[in-house]
Amino acid sequence: MHPQPTAAVAITPAGGGADAYNRQLGDGPVPEDLRDLFAAVQQAGRSAGSGAPRWDERLHAVATDLAAVVPEGQVLPYRAVEFALHHRGIIEPTPHLVVVWMERDNIVSLTAHVAERLGRLMQGEGYTRAAIGTARRQGKTAVVVALQSSHIETQPIPRTARTGATVPIRGRVLAPFAQPEVLVARADGTVETIKTRVNKDGSFASSIVCGPPAGEIRLEVSAVAENGASVLANFPIWCGVKPPRELRLAGARRDGVDPEMIESQLIQLINTARRRAGLPELALDRETAAVARRYSEEMARTDQVAHVSSESGAADDRLRRAGVRRGLVQENLARASSAEEAHDGLMNSPGHRANILSAQATHVGVGVAYAKDSGDLLVTELFTRVPPTVDRAAARDSIAETIRRGRALRLDAALVRLAQSNAEELAAGAPRDRVAAEMERALNEMAGKYKRLRTVILALSDTRDFATRNLPQDAATDFGVGVAQGEHRDLGRGAIFVVVLLGQRA
Incomplete structure (x- = not known):
């Protein structure tokens, strides 16, 4: 299975949007017409051994926003989903979406269909939140089931602040995660790690200055667990300007089905970003590219996207086992429907952006494989340094x-x-x-x-x-x-x- 084309989308969520992230958490009653379907979602989680996710009212608003615009037979762009999340005050990464189109409102048929799909999807995933949104569209009903994991709690964080204002970032990461780290990508594209006080219970406190210049800054909170570092929160704060109320995206062309073509496209996107930042282009490292391809194939086979694998270890382990020695190794992983979407998502993550724009890296190896069921691209990028000849x-x-x-x-x-x-x-x-x-x-x-x-x-x-x-x-x-x-x-x-x-x- 290969990725579907990404649709053109114009999304204008109802209402003014949240004034702050995590101002109000998402607990609330499940709408009566969705109770049977949500009960099936919870049962699928219990049957998969990952527990029943709780209803999230904010995620329900996101799913409803997306059901109103999702095109039949095409993939919603990553940026559209992210826009809806941030508009509703959610800081966690993009949820897993299940989209179903029904010819008529038949809740029994819909529940059975969704339960069958979720039974496979929720194996070992541990989704903690879920919600459902529906929209009547040209004689059919679009149903969006959103599943999300959350391992972070924060005090309310404003979505916008005046230029030069100090914004406190306080919260706690939840088990199995520890050692939280806060990064920010500034409006000028530079990335820095923010000084953060971390306590033994996983709580943390830091603050950032909102510009200058005016514009969007991007915050990220990552933490470490057994399978390596993971991004637990990724969200923008708008400095001196208001957050956008709508988003319009052109559709992305369908990528070539040959993994080598997509790998080349990703390298082109990486080097374009580096040129814009005034950095030298990276050369192709064929040895690390082979290791990256094998790891993407492993992730496709195991359906696990993680920096540390129980099967092959961390990136350093995989390179060493292949006889490849490098003084610098930085790894980006992505799951997306296209090369452009993968690259956009990584550039919107301050930690991954720092790898792409590393001043120390000289080479890159990229490997791509297709997920078995969804046809998503699984991407591994390895940034390395091969020292040039020195005087x-x-x-x-x-x-x-x-x-x-x-x-x-x-x-x-x-x-x-x-x-x-x-x-x-x-x-x-x-x-x-x-x-x-x-x-x-x-x-x-x-x-x-x-x-x-x-x-x-x-x-x-x-x-x-x-x-x-x-x-x-x-x-x-x-x-x-x-x-x-x-x-x-x-x-x-x-x-x-x-x-x-x-x-x-x-």
């Missing part, structure tokens, strides 16, 4: 300057020569213990000049990763630096070997 003298001077900025040390020519010689041996593949022994003999010959000598050996993928905190903080007067490039067992080709010698004069 050894320039790199050595840069590191020496970093050391001098942090400490009042004198560069010693003899220590520089010895450090450079040993860096070159390490880069050529000489065993580290042999190099250390040779260095110790050479340093012993300097014992009359120095009463103490220390050696620091580092392997880096970028000289910008060097920091003086890597050095011993005891007394030293002189230093020398050596830099060379070669193969490293963990960082792979082009690794940068740095040797720093620190001496305390006698």
